[in-house]
Amino acid sequence: MFVHTLVPLLFSSALALPTLTTRTTQASTELCGDYDYIILQDAPWIVYNMLYNADEIVGTQCTNYGEMTTSANGTKEVICSSVTDIEYVESTNNVPKGYSFVGLTQNLETKISAIDSIPAEYSWTRTNTTPFKGNICFDFMTNDIKGDSTSSSSHELMLWLQYEGGQLPIGWTDGAVATIDDLFGTSWTLYEGVNDDSGITVSTLMPETQFEGVFEGDLKEWLLAMVELGRFTEGTYVNVGNAGTEFFYGNSVMNSTLGLQINLD
Ligand SMILES: *[C@@H]1O[C@H](CO)[C@@H](O)[C@H](O)[C@H]1NC(C)=O
Ligand SMILES: *[C@@H]1O[C@H](CO)[C@@H](O)[C@H](O)[C@H]1NC(C)=O
Numbered sequence: 001m002f003v004h005t006l007v008p009l010l011f012s013s014a015l016a017l018p019t020l021t022t023r024t025t026q027a028s029t030e031l032c033g034d035y036d037y038i039i040l041q042d043a044p045w046i047v048y049n050m051l052y053n054a055d056e057i058v059g060t061q062c063t064n065y066g067e068m069t070t071s072a073n074g075t076k077e078v079i080c081s082s083v084t085d086i087e088y089v090e091s092t093n094n095v096p097k098g099y100s101f102v103g104l105t106q107n108l109e110t111k112i113s114a115i116d117s118i119p120a121e122y123s124w125t126r127t128n129t130t131p132f133k134g135n136i137c138f139d140f141m142t143n144d145i146k147g148d149s150t151s152s153s154s155h156e157l158m159l160w161l162q163y164e165g166g167q168l169p170i171g172w173t174d175g176a177v178a179t180i181d182d183l184f185g186t187s188w189t190l191y192e193g194v195n196d197d198s199g200i201t202v203s204t205l206m207p208e209t210q211f212e213g214v215f216e217g218d219l220k221e222w223l224l225a226m227v228e229l230g231r232f233t234e235g236t237y238v239n240v241g242n243a244g245t246e247f248f249y250g251n252s253v254m255n256s257t258l259g260l261q262i263n264l265d
Contacts, residue, residue: 135246
């Protein structure tokens, strides 16, 4: 129904969604292709199996959309799983193969100052049958230019909740550039560097205490912490926002339930 040419990580701004007035229940779907996705109706999300290094994958990776639920207090949530079956290959064990995620499709391209809150509830289980390398994170992109998430003036922000197998953030070898005390119940160390492929600066926050299957918080606090560190101002635009898992190798199933939305002022 929607046919778009999606540039990786550009999906948000590429999506000009028509207003949907029909309510239909979308069936569970297995997304196993390199750039397979499903745009959820009557919800602010796209579910995406983004295999940006598909050529390096020996095995398979699927992102499965399960269903949407509404919690007792009316918060809408999406249930998904990421099923990774990727062989460890010595020469590519440090190459991330892709990103399995739920991305926002509504209220993006908004200045931080115009955002009231970004409530997030994320719970997950991961079951590994072989060693797995990868993480669970939030990934947002900002830019002083509305809608621009590909040029080098973009800023990619990562909040790692959990990681294993020795995954390291971009900029790790340069050492920590800052710390943030007491955000979402832990302290965080900031690593920064330029992604050689995109030319975009990536700022990754690593938690002192990893989250073990449950995260709850207002992600606007994260953006404001980055403003406080001088990375951009509240006048910058939030162009992309999503939650998901990066993977390098391993045989692993991650089941997750996510509530995430941007509330405007
Ligand atoms: C709604 O309930 C969920 C748990 O199901 C909780 O995490 C969240 O904070 C609640 N939201 C509000 C606005 O009370
Ligand atoms: C993960 O989800 C799948 C599909 O819904 C289910 O069959 C499986 O039991 C779940 N695994 C765990 C550990 O919850």
